[in-house]
Amino acid sequence: MQTNFTEEQLKDSGLQRSNQILRSCVHCGFCTATCPTYQVLGDELDSPRGRIYLIKDMLENERVPDSKTVEHIDRCLSCLACMTTCPSGVHYMHLIDHARDYIEQSYKRPLMDRIIRNALAHTLPYDRRFRLAMRGAQMARPLARILPTKIKNMIEFAPRKLPPPSLNDQAQVFPAQGKTLRRVALMTGCAQKALNTDINDATLRLLRRFGCEVVVAKGAGCCGALTHHMGKTSQSHDFTARNVKAWMAEYRGKGLDAIVINTSGCGTTVKDYAHMMRETDLAADAAQVSKLAMDISEVLATLDLSPSIEPDLRVAYHSACSLQHGQKITATPKNLLRDAGFTVLEPKDAHLCCGSAGTYNLLQPEISAQLKERKIKTISETDADVIAAGNIGCMMQIGSGTTVPVVHTVELLDWATGGPKPPKLCTD
Incomplete structure (x- = not known):
């Protein structure tokens, strides 16, 4: 051009x-x-x-x-x-x-758009604020039908039940079980800490079981993706700077072999920190962070995972866009599940988005709903027992339209290698 x-x-x-x-x-x-x-x-x-x-x-x-x-x-x-x-x-x-x-x-957006976008930018990246917002949305649900579409969609997005905060998400160091093979930092995220604490808990168990000392770094938080993709660059760079400083303090202290990320949308952004911070005083440190950043599936592929059960389960694997297109990780999660004994099924048109896309399902609810319907239709055709994904946004989006349990890939791998059965697979 x-x-x-x-x-x-x-x-x-x-x-x-x-x-x-x-x-x-x-x-x-x-x-x-x-x-x-x-x-x-x-x-x-x-x-x-x-x-x-x-x-x-x-x-x-x-x-x-x-x-x-x-x-x-x-x-x-x-x-x-x-x-x-x-x-x-x-x-x-x-x-x-x-x-x-x-x-x-x-560009000056219409007033309602400005209000909604600013509300999202100052709520979603902060797990405590987000948790409070979800409580408020739960109480407002009876009024949802009379509210504007975008507000209604935000209220309906709130899950019926929120898990209590997990102590594992606080800054601390978790020793490896047995011999320490490597030291890694775990990014615990923001909205994920309010919506689904099972993911980080399973990740910690899995990493520790196979020789990783895991540190949740003090000062690390939201990756900045949610605000970055809304064009709020200054705010997203503030999040980025805090994470870079927190992780580099650990890197320069006792050292880090990797920064482990179990939300693929965050992983795509953290791996781009070098570009985002290229003109700042943190450019060199941000580049180092980008090199250290790894999706949880990349880390697990380097460990000698040994299944302790033979799970008789058909798993429909949903490949999050940020993982397959953003990070070019396609076969690794499926191979890990197969090696653990699961029957892995891939829906047709697996390259297409489910419609979650960060804040997209809140800001563009009509298009998002059509994409969700398409995705759920192709997944249902697999006749799977469970759906696995590597991104909390996809899990929420797909889970809102199906009765098939939706879990994170690490939850299944944790279970197969000696951890508890994922709560969503446990029936009363």
Whole structure:
């Protein structure tokens, strides 16, 4: 793609990067075949190629975006399926993130949109605030039907029951069971700590059982993804800086072999810290953090997991977009489950998003609902006993539309290697 940025514009590193990405696009349209929003809406401007044209025009002309441009860019899930499909290596993630930052700086959204987006940005990344918000939503559920669609969807998103806070999520060090083979930091996340404490608990048991000393670093928290993808770059960089400082303190202290992340959306972001913080004083440290960051499945694949039971269970594996497209991890989780004795089933169209996508199911409920319906239909066709995924957002999204239990991959692996049976598989 030909671009026409001026020399003055290209002094800005964000525009430099976007210019590189735009110029790598050859208009082939392969991305449209795997774009979920294009499949649902059928509008070229709701495909990666269409959005690339809109972003180019907006950035080159330093134009205040109109509402239609913002609408099309807002509709992007950031599922990154286009990056898997693209034969030219267009780094769409950096481009769409830059576009959203530009919109946040130059476009004044309608009042209700501003209120909702700010409320999400100041609630979801903080587990205590989020827990309180979920309690409030539970109480407001009887009023949901008379409220605006987006507010109604947020209220209905709240689970009927919340788990009590887990002491395991507090800053501390967990010794390995037996000989210590490596020392790792576990990212405990933000919303996950309020929605599902079983995931971190199972992760800790599993890592410790196979020789890992696990540290929950003081000061680490939200990865910044939720605000970053809303264009709130300053806020997301604050989260990033805190995490980098917390983990590097451990790295420079007793050392770290890896930073383990069991929410793939967070993992994709942390692995991009080097790019996000490239112009800050933390650039070198952020690059080191990105190198240390590993999805839990990557870490487990390096350990000698030895099953202690023979689970007779058919598992439909849902591959989160942030894992398969963002981190290019596809076979590892399925291989781990198979090696543990599970029968692994893969739904058709596994490359397509379930519609969760961070805050997407709250901000774009209609499109999200269609994608959820499609995903649940393909999963149900597998006739599985349980659904496994590696991302809390996907688990919540899919679990809200099916009676089949939805658990994290680590819960099944923990059970197969000597841990307790996942609570969602335990019947009264």
